Amino acid sequence: MAKKELLKVEGLKQYFPIKGGMMGRTVNHVKAVDDISFTIYEGETVSIVGESGCGKSTTGRAILRLEEPTEGSITFDGHELTTLSKREMRKLRKDLQIIFQDPYASINPRQTVANLLNEAMTIQKVVPAKDRRKRIIELLETVGLNEYQADRYPHEFSGGQRQRIGIARALSVKPKLIICDEAVSALDVSIQAQVLNLLKELQEDFNLTYLFISHDLGVVRHISDRVIVMYLGKIVEIGDKYSIFENPKHPYSKALLSAIPIPDPTRVKKHIVLTGDVPSPIDPPAGCRFHTRCPFAQDICKVEEPKLFTHDSMIDGHQAACHFVEEIENGDLQAKGFEEAVF
């Protein structure tokens, strides 16, 4: 394949220490991300999905080194990010931008939109000073805002418009990879569609690569080429979007997909309802982390951690971390204690 690797994450771990005891020493760790590896190729959109606490946002932050990763390597465009100095990293941030869920929280409220974009460009020295105003107007138009809005303050914009400003800021430095951390989650459906369409257009126009982090599987299916499903700090399944959405193999991916209500009242749908809550990432279950909630769990699942693997019933590039993919597929293994429901 002629695809160019843009980002390669290998064995990434992100542990957060828990202080405790009399002297405030580290008594334990939150294993937010625990040994994950994946690759993103130029021009594609890869999504990480999962429920709260699965480590999807932490992964995004670790790639940008907003938090120093505990272990592992992150190669971006030929550079090993984990060993870069702060200064080198800052230079490289030009190519690596992030858009957050709440753009308002990451924008200085006392700066006009023009100042904000100007600042980003000044720091990264991407455009000569005399051309900046022109570029700002250009950027605003690119994201669907108007020239007259350049000198307004963030609070004068609606949620959707602020997200457009966030996108304009990310674009202003001509990045290669944009990490979208729940970037459309706070938006209403009609506005969300506008922003999603915009992101898709920009990708084509500027050959952008996206790492899209979201809990909304509808959005993920719409925007992604490939999807990573995470559970409790681990990747449980990875594959192109058709494989994940039409042919999920890991019991967790299946349950996750089946849990989402479908906007079609005539489709009577059985939901797999997982019992219980997600266990604590401080003391994750041994073996397969999903075994405590998995309707197919066997003894081996409690002791041996399954590796990501392309089983017989899966196509190239589709991998699932489950001991019993084939057995579940051909019906040799039946779910037990497992609840199906029609709401």
Place this chain on the structure above:
Amino acid sequence: METVLLEVRDLRTSFFTDDGEVKAVDGVSFALPLGKTLGIVGESGSGKSITALSILKLIADNGKIIGGEIHYKGNDLLTYSDKQMRDIRGNAISMIFQEPMTSLNPVFTVGQQISESIMKHQNLSKKAALVKSVELLKLVGIPSPDKRIKQYPYELSGGMRQRVMIAMALACNPEILIADEPTTALDVTIQAQILRLIRELQMRLGMSVIMITHDLGVVAETCDYVAVMYAGQVVEYSDVVTLFQKPKHPYTIGLMNSLPRHDVEVEKLESIKGNVPNPKEMPTGCRFAPRCPAATDLCRREMPALMKDVEGNDVRCWIYSEKWEGESEVIVYGEKRIAESRGTETILSD
């Protein structure tokens, strides 16, 4: 014909701020049939939560219900005194909220909070109320309820807290449960648990449910009837199948077409252009007109009333009225709407 348990007619609730009146709810009508689930769907600022709070008259100090009727079992709740309302709240009509994290009082135990309601409405002793609380926790599927009852909210997960909220709401066997975005703050697998629980309890206890949500998926799977709200008004009201198969209002159609789906492949989302109007500067005509691809001068000039069509469903749109001056075939968001059901009759509100 189904018995209607609760009927809201032309409800109007306004907030009075320093900048003037904000008409948060401005013409809401719908009916909740006995034992059924009514969905109120809309985006943020559509007034759906204020509608729910208005039913229980739980509007903040600077807000006021300025018009309309809320018929419950033949009486208009809007004529009830504070005392009469207190006897309704948490008893005949109870409510659960969006944020289970903040909706429980942090300084009281789960048991204290559930039994409080029972003691007030059923005149039981503290001890009997606690016994009943344990039963309720069991009913909502909380493991080891006799232990949980002594715990404080912070000791429970989000899903568990929402279960506690439900237990509290069910304490006095309500006839109506109002659920205001009950699963929005929860993960999907937990959402599935909670939705199923509400459904199960509804069947078992024969409650009627008002489900307030922004999620069309939740509406499709849990509701029998749906009221779609936009900018403080109901723009469409019908049974759930009709709504999804033959949506009438351009806003409803736009909303459905802008929804990315995980179950089917959608090439391009049809987004609704523009933004929700500022409630302080509402358009004079139809509130959706500035964003509507089919809007005519009439739409911009005059606000359409919520009208009943020949199928008995309600829609607030000029396309379906005799006054319509545009094409007889209207295409909005890639879907053809033929204004065939012209000759609408009853005007419900304007």
Place this chain on the structure above:
Amino acid sequence: MTKFVIRRLLQTIPVLLGVSILVFSLMYLIPGDPAQIMAGEGASPQTVEQIREKLGLNEPAPVQYLKYMKNVVQGDLGNSVRSNRPVMDEIKARFWTTVQLSFYATILAVFLGLIAGIISAVRHYTWSDISIMIVALFGLSMPNFWFGLMLIQWFAIGPDWLPDFLKMRASGWGDDWRQLILPVITLGTGGAAIIARMTRASMLEVIGQDYIRTARAKGMGERVVVYRHALKNALIPVITVVGLEFGGFLGGAVLTESIFAINGMGRLTIDAIRTRDFPIVQGTVLIISFLFVFVNLLVDISYRLLNKRIDLN
């Protein structure tokens, strides 16, 4: 909980040590020779030398400190330079007066402050709220010494029909508890104002919380909502203020005691400062600091009892 109390107690040790070092260094922070200062100007070199000898001032500072602390632990704070009586006895005689004064002032402040704050919050933006807040603003901005003097003017040397116990006596205040009324008002008013404002702000914040809406949705009456659901939460930050206020009153008592000629620790300290009686100053500051730390400990414990969410860590 017991674990928490023990840990919290252990944590006070470094604080107390720090305080004692500071208090001990007082003597050195003042420019000049402490012995000379204590002896006063014009004292003969022999007297100065005697004082130096008596207080062990010719030894190295760390040794002096250790000796001082050894004595402190045994309850010996040294002797007053002026009266030559043990500092501990001097303080003992006045300790309860000051603690009483501060305690009653706290009670008054809490009582008035809470009631005013709650009324203000429940009826916010009405006339009662506005008037309470205006009065509170006065209470807050009135200096103690001025307010005290005004009270004396109005009552203590006021019209004859006023009860006797309010009257100023040559011997000063302190033997009849009712005589404490005016000083307590003087001392407590500012605190009441702070607590009222704090309670109001805290109540208003709590009343806007989701769980208050829940309580109303359960059909609870307004009284239950305010006094059961809101107040218990609103009190959490107020408790801290009350603790700080009590500590502040201990310090503030210095002024009040001077104005009303009450023979308490405050007056003892002032007199000692004026006469450069360092052992007394050290002793009173040390005792008041210890008391302050102790009150803070109590505040932390009650805070924890009220607010179950505060994690041990």
